[in-house]
Amino acid sequence: FQHSRLKAAFTFQDVYMGLSPFEAPATFSMMAYTELAHGVWYPQGGMSRIVELLMEIALRAGVEFVFDAPVKRIDVNGTRASGVLLEDGRRLSADAVVANADLPYVYQNLLPPDHNAKRMARKRFSCSVVSFFWGVDQPYPQLGPHTLFLADDYRANFESIIHDLDLPENPSLYIHAPTRLDPATAPDGEETLIAIVPVGHLNETGSQDWRHIRDQARQAVFNRLSLLGITDLDTHIKFEVDYTPLSWRKRYNLMKGSTHGLSHNLRQLGYFRPRNRHARYHNLYFVGASTHPGTGVPTALVSARLVAQRIAEDHVVEDAASAYLRVKPYPVGEEI
Ligand SMILES: Cc1cc2nc3c(=O)[nH]c(=O)nc-3n(C[C@H](O)[C@H](O)[C@H](O)COP(=O)(O)OP(=O)(O)OC[C@H]3O[C@@H](n4cnc5c(N)ncnc54)[C@H](O)[C@@H]3O)c2cc1C
Incomplete structure (x- = not known):
């Protein structure tokens, strides 16, 4: 492919391995094929x-x-x-x-x-993610089961994550709406949403301000959703759980919070x-x-x-x- 958006669409799957597409072994390009040829599977019940x-x-x-x-x-x-x-x-x-x-x-x-x-x-360790798990008091039918927003500056996005161990300025991110596939994941007329924002893993010095990075990631999700006309999500969130690399390390003993x-x-x-x-x-x-x-x-x-x-x-x-x-x-x- 020549177009940068097509290149991005067929390489972002490397993030599933915690890798930048600019450094991933070519074998992993088969993941895009797997998704297209065999589909994405969801276990009923989560x-x-x-x-x-x-x-x-x-x-x-x-x-x-x-x-x-x-x-x-x-x-x-x-x-x-x-x-x-x-x-x-x-x-x-x-x-x-x-x-x-x-x-x-x-x-x-x-x-x-x-x-x-x-x-x-x-x-070397893989990247990490900041994740938000939201219970929302109304459905957002604009969102399919899987929605992916890719950064315009795709290369800089990965540079920031992998080399600067940071949150990119306008990050790529993924939103999952499991209620589309499994109605049991939310009460009738309500919605469960998961947002995943890839970020760098914990650095050696502990200088990353994860509270600040988490808030920036949250705002980045809202900014992207506004492109789909969703501008009121924060007022409809009934409960929220968030995970940063610190949480991954504390809760699951993942070294450097690398997910x-x-x-x-x-x-x-x-x-x-x-x-x-x-x-x-x-x-x-x-x-x-x-x-x-x-x-x-x-x-x-x-x-x-x-x-x-x-x-x-x-x-x-x-x-x-x-x-x-x-x-x-x-x-x-x-x-x-
Ligand atoms: C946000 C997110 C979304 C993901 N989505 C997908 C997806 O859609 N599909 C997919 O295939 N993969 C996904 N993954 C990746 C997948 O979750 C991991 O690759 C997988 O769970 C790794 O399995 P594991 O057995 O190595 O580790 P884990 O699942 O972490 O299991 C290790 C267990 O060991 C326990 N443990 C740690 N220390 C101790 C101790 N001292 N004593 C006792 N127990 C201990 C931990 O609590 C944990 O339960 C996702 C990951 C993240 C973070």
């Missing part, structure tokens, strides 16, 4: 429904869940992980430990200090991406966005499958739970 369904499968396999129990430390002994110590002082011993928290955080906070933690912290984990640039992909098993502690496995293969819910599920296969190979136990681990992936389109 993203949490995926978690609930996975939980049902796990419960049937005999898994026991312990909620609200943050892990303080992964205990190690020689070349093995022996279990975890919870924040509340309980200790759980284990034959294998799977860490799903952000990998650089695991190395830095949950494992004994070693060169890996320092190496991980020096890697897509370690960057997916060429030098941190595939063979170069941190492995999903610890080099020293052989029964310690990693799953999620910062390990193989990378970010995104489907990708994190692939990561989980890879780890499950590894564990099944490493721990050949003939019982019902291990049989579940060897279950082949569900064919595309089959309901779980």
Whole structure:
């Protein structure tokens, strides 16, 4: 394509990987094709429904869940992980430990200090986002399920996010109106809206004023919506939850508040991406966005499958739970 708007329309998908299209490996240009050829999918009941369904499968396999129990430390002994110590002082011993928290955080906070933690912290991290979750007392039919506003100065927009770790002046942003797809997400005659504004991740000095940046991002959303004739949104918001990179770090332990984990640039992909098993502690496995293969819910599920296969190979136990681990992936389109 020659026109800058077409170029933008077929490259902004790199943001799903936390990347600038000006630096993303060409492979990711397939994401635009995937969207056009296969569509964008929404799980009825929202993203949490995926978690609930996975939980049902796990419960049937005999898994026991312990909620609200943050892990303080992964205990190690020689070349093995022996279990975890919870924040509340309980200790759980284990034959294998799977860490799903952000990998650089695991190395830095949950494992004994070693060169890996320092190496991980020096890697490049993906961008972050400021997100707003709004409950609104009237519908806005001008908005489809997905609305994307792209910055006029597309390159400067990404420079600001990736290199200046800032909020661009007139940022690209995305609005999701889930009520179009799933009426259960709002009471009758009302609306739920989510606005996502990509921004830089936390810098080393802590000099970013996130309250100010959040307010600027909020205003940027209102400014863009006014182009669609929506000028009264702020007076119809019944409740609001917002997330900045500080919230992502505090709530989910995402290092630098990077919402897509370690960057997916060429030098941190595939063979170069941190492995999903610890080099020293052989029964310690990693799953999620910062390990193989990378970010995104489907990708994190692939990561989980890879780890499950590894564990099944490493721990050949003939019982019902291990049989579940060897279950082949569900064919595309089959309901779980
Ligand atoms: C605003 C936003 C919108 C997105 N939209 C999409 C989308 O539409 N489609 C898509 O595919 N992807 C989307 N993503 C990306 C997707 O959410 C992530 O890539 C995915 O959740 C990564 O999965 P994960 O398992 O690596 O990490 P997480 O989902 O973060 O899971 C890790 C879990 O570990 C827990 N944890 C951390 N530390 C500890 C500890 N010490 N003890 C116990 N537990 C701990 C965390 O609380 C968390 O629950 C979006 C991301 C954001 C921020």
